[in-house]
Structure formats: structure tokens, C-alpha cells
Amino acid sequence: MPAATVWSAWKxxxxxxxxxVLAETLDGGxxxxxxxxxxxxxxxxxxxxxxxxxxxxxxMLRWSAPIEITARVERGLxxxxxxxxxxxxxxxxxxxxxxxxxxxxxxxxPGLRILRQPFGETLLGFMCSATKQIVQIKQMVALLAERxxxxxxxxxxxxxxxxKLASVSDATLRECKLGFRARHISETARYLAANPGWxxxxxxxxxxxxxERLCTLPGVGEKVADCVLLFGAGRMxxxxxxxxILKVMARRYGLADWKPAQVAHFxxxxxxxLAGLAQQYLFAYERRAAKPFVI
DNA sequence: AGGCAGGTGGCCA
DNA sequence: TGGCCACCTGCC
Numbered sequence: 001m002p003a004a005t006v007w008s009a010w011k012x013x014x015x016x017x018x019x020x021v022l023a024e025t026l027d028g029g030x031x032x033x034x035x036x037x038x039x040x041x042x043x044x045x046x047x048x049x050x051x052x053x054x055x056x057x058x059x060m061l062r063w064s065a066p067i068e069i070t071a072r073v074e075r076g077l078x079x080x081x082x083x084x085x086x087x088x089x090x091x092x093x094x095x096x097x098x099x100x101x102x103x104x105x106x107x108x109x110p111g112l113r114i115l116r117q118p119f120g121e122t123l124l125g126f127m128c129s130a131t132k133q134i135v136q137i138k139q140m141v142a143l144l145a146e147r148x149x150x151x152x153x154x155x156x157x158x159x160x161x162x163x164k165l166a167s168v169s170d171a172t173l174r175e176c177k178l179g180f181r182a183r184h185i186s187e188t189a190r191y192l193a194a195n196p197g198w199x200x201x202x203x204x205x206x207x208x209x210x211x212e213r214l215c216t217l218p219g220v221g222e223k224v225a226d227c228v229l230l231f232g233a234g235r236m237x238x239x240x241x242x243x244x245i246l247k248v249m250a251r252r253y254g255l256a257d258w259k260p261a262q263v264a265h266f267x268x269x270x271x272x273x274l275a276g277l278a279q280q281y282l283f284a285y286e287r288r289a290a291k292p293f294v295i
Numbered sequence: 296a297g298g299c300a301g302g303t304g305g306c307c308a
Numbered sequence: 309t310g311g312c313c314a315c316c317t318g319c320c
Contacts, residue, residue, distance in 0.1 A: 304314095
């Protein structure tokens, strides 16, 4: 039994959000490693960081981390939440003046932002996501960390690296509830092991070529590639098209029967260089609209 | 209790 | 290119 984690004191972040927007940001399908604690705080793990996140009564964010890694987490959070970028200015550049539906989505989730996650683990998370709901993806990812990840601080494990995954058999991976995704992950891991620097280079090159490269990996198509580039590399022009976005574009933009690639092209031209940011608002709004009422 | 899920790849016309 | 279908499995 490991000693209980000693958490640092709470420290404020220069960011205020409505609680439901924070929930949508952390647990709305961008990341799969945030859980809500019984005391209402969020606990998340990414890269070599673990943090607790909560809010003051005015919505101001505050964080705390295991005492031995606070300095690292402070830097990590700044990058993870893109605290240095001017979010309001980015929203201003979206075409909400001429797009009433977008305006509604922006108003419904004020402050919703795109996370900047580690590239490799974003790839892993979204390779798990094919035809799965968020709860189930979170389960797969939790099992991968628990069984194959390194311990970061007592009680918290990182996601396994791709190098580590290359040494795990397909059959063992399947035991993490991955189903047919296990084979894709296995094959990708072996490919990456045989091609050192491949991921790092993919993260660094321009959007279009990076996407092309990602799509050569087994189990990675346009949708997953766009998610990885948007949430794991800050490529805001990436416009992931899934079943939800297909529905939005059909119902609200009159693009019924358009194919995913056509919708993606429309999205990038209509919403501009920050199309991915717009996409996240459309996605959040549509998900909430579909959610059945609970009494 | 069974259908269905933030897709992808392969095979056919 | 366009349309189908198998691929795994555990939640709601």
C-alpha cells in the first residue's frame, strides 16, 4: 500500500470558466484521463504531470499537484491549458457574425478551449476511440496505464510509451478491452519502434503533410489524424469530422449527404485557420442537445 | 437483453 | 469514386 499522496496547497490560475464548460473541456472527448473526484475536483494525468483542478465560487480555476512535482506541473498546466494564448482574440476571428448557429454555440460554452496534450498519447487515445463512447475509451486508457504504464508518483501511472507498447503482445493488449483496436495499436507501435523520430517529425511538420503521414498508420484515418493534430499538436486548422459533426453540418448547415472529406473541406474554408476551435463548440453543443433529460 | 458506439480498411462494381 | 461490411466488446 503506497503512502497517500501529499498535495500542494491550491494555487490560482488566470482563468475563469463556468463549471460545465470546465467539464466539457476536460471530459468532453478531447482527453480521456480526467476524472471527477468525490469532492468535486478534477484529477488528470498527462505526460509526466498529475494535477487536481477545482474552482472558486466565482469560477476561477485553481490547481494542486503532488508536492514532489509541483514545479513541473505548474509549467505543464500552462502549456496544457494554453494559458499564454489569447483565447478571446481567437474566438473573435471565428465567423460568428455571419453564422448564427456558431454564435449560439460560442455563447453556450463560453471559454471552452482546445487542450494541448502530449502528441504520442493523444495518438494512443484516439486509436482507442473508433466506434466507442467516451466512458469506454476512458476505461481502455485507464487499463493501458494501469497495466503497462510507468508510475509517475505513488498511485498514478503514465500512459505507456509507444516503445513500451511495441514490446507488449497483441493478445495482452486485447485484455485492456481494446477489441480489434489492439491489432492497430500493436502494428503502429512496431512501426514507430522501427522508425525512430517519426512521431517527433510528424508533430513538427505542417498540417497537411503531418495528416498524410498519420493516415499511413494502421487504424488511423482522417478523423483520428485530425483529432491527434488538433488536440495533440495545436494544429487549429484541423477539422475532425465524426458522426456528430456530420449531423450538425447536415441539420444546421444544409450539408445533407455530404461525405466526411467534403464536410472537412467545407469546415476548413468556412471557419478558417481556427476551424478546429469552432468544431469543438459545434461538437459540445450537439452532444448536449442530444443528451436525454434526467430528472 | 440486445443493439450500438467521436472509425478504418478491404473488397466489390 | 462510391457503397458495403467485418472488425471486438462492454455499456446504456
